[in-house]
Amino acid sequence: xxxxxxxxxxxxxxxxxxxxxRTARRNGMVPGVVYGGGVDPVALQLDFNKLLTRLRKGRFxxxxxxxxxxxxxxxxxxxRGVQRHVVKDLxxxxxxxxxxxxxxxxxxxxxxxxxEEECKALKSxxxxxxxxxxxxxxxxxxxxxxxxxxxxxxxxxMGDTIHFSDVQLPEGAKPVIxxxxxxIANIAAPKTMTADDEDDVAADEVPAxxxxxx
Numbered sequence: 001x002x003x004x005x006x007x008x009x010x011x012x013x014x015x016x017x018x019x020x021x022r023t024a025r026r027n028g029m030v031p032g033v034v035y036g037g038g039v040d041p042v043a044l045q046l047d048f049n050k051l052l053t054r055l056r057k058g059r060f061x062x063x064x065x066x067x068x069x070x071x072x073x074x075x076x077x078x079x080r081g082v083q084r085h086v087v088k089d090l091x092x093x094x095x096x097x098x099x100x101x102x103x104x105x106x107x108x109x110x111x112x113x114x115x116e117e118e119c120k121a122l123k124s125x126x127x128x129x130x131x132x133x134x135x136x137x138x139x140x141x142x143x144x145x146x147x148x149x150x151x152x153x154x155x156x157x158m159g160d161t162i163h164f165s166d167v168q169l170p171e172g173a174k175p176v177i178x179x180x181x182x183x184i185a186n187i188a189a190p191k192t193m194t195a196d197d198e199d200d201v202a203a204d205e206v207p208a209x210x211x212x213x214x
Contacts, residue, residue: 004147005076008065009050010034012072013043021093030091034067034077037098044069044096051091055082062107062137064145067096076142078105101143106176108135110148111167111184118154119187126190127158132183136164137176146170151184161186 013024013031020043021031029045054060060079067077076099083093099105111134121127136149149167156162162185164175 005064005066005145007068008046008054008077009068010044010046012069013045016043025092030094032094032096034075034096034098037075037100039098042069042072046094048091051094055091059108064099064105064107064142065096075099076101099142101141103142104139105142106137106139107145109138109140109146109173110135111151112148113151113153113185115152115154119156121156121158121160121187122153125158128188128190129153129185130188131185133185136167136184138173139176140170140173144170144172146173156187158187158189 010032011029013020013029015023024031024045025048027045028048030048030051032044032046033041034044035041060082063078065077065079067075077096078099079094080097081095082091084090085092111131113129113131116122116129119127122129138146138149140146149169151162151167161183163181163183165181167184169175
C-alpha cells in the first residue's frame with residue numbers, strides 16, 4: 001500500500017539547459033525532470049551516489065516512488081528514462097512521470113507464502129518448498145498497489161506444483177505476462193539418501209580382507 005512505496009528525495013534545480021545541468025553534475029547531483037499529471041514540468045536534481053545505489057539494486061524503471069521535493073506536495077512517480085555516460089555508463093540525466101491514483105503501472109510484487117505449518121508435506125513429511133519466482137510483474141492501479149501476492153500452502157501435498165493460476169489476485173491487479181500459466185513454486189519430496197550416504201553403506205558392506213597366517 002502507500003506506506004510501502006519508497007521515498008525518493010530530490011531538489012528543485014536552479015535554471016534549465018545544458019549549463020545548469022553541467023553545474024548540477026559538478027556538484028555531485030544528477031539533473032532530471034518530472035512531468036505529467038496535468039501540471040507543468042519541474043527541473044530537479046538528485047544526489048548522484050544515492051541514485052546510483054538505487055539503480056544498482058535493479059527494477060528501478062518498474063518501481064513506483066513517492067517523490068519528495070521541498071516546497072512541493074509529495075507525488076507518485078515512475079522513471080521513464082535514464083540517460084547514461086557513453087563510456088562510464090553512469091547516470092547523467094533522469095526523467096520521471098507523475099502518476100494519478102487511477103493510472104495503471106507495471107511493477108514487480110513479491111510473493112509471500114502463508115500457512116506453511118498447515119502443509120503436512122513440509123511440516124512432517126520432510127518436503128522442501130522450492131521457489132521458482134519470488135516476484136511477479138503485475139499491472140496495478142497506482143492508488144491501490146498491493147504489498148505482495150499471497151500463496152496459501154495449507155493442504156498442499158508432496159510433489160505439488162504451484163502455478164500462477166493458483167494465486168488469488170488482489171482486486172484490480174493483473175499479470176503483465178498473461179499468455180502462460182507459469183510456475184511459482186513446487187513442493188519437492190525429500191531425498192532418502194545422499195550420494196555420500198550410499199558410498200558409506202557400500203563401504204560397510206565390503207567384507208574385510210583376510211590376512212594370511214591368521
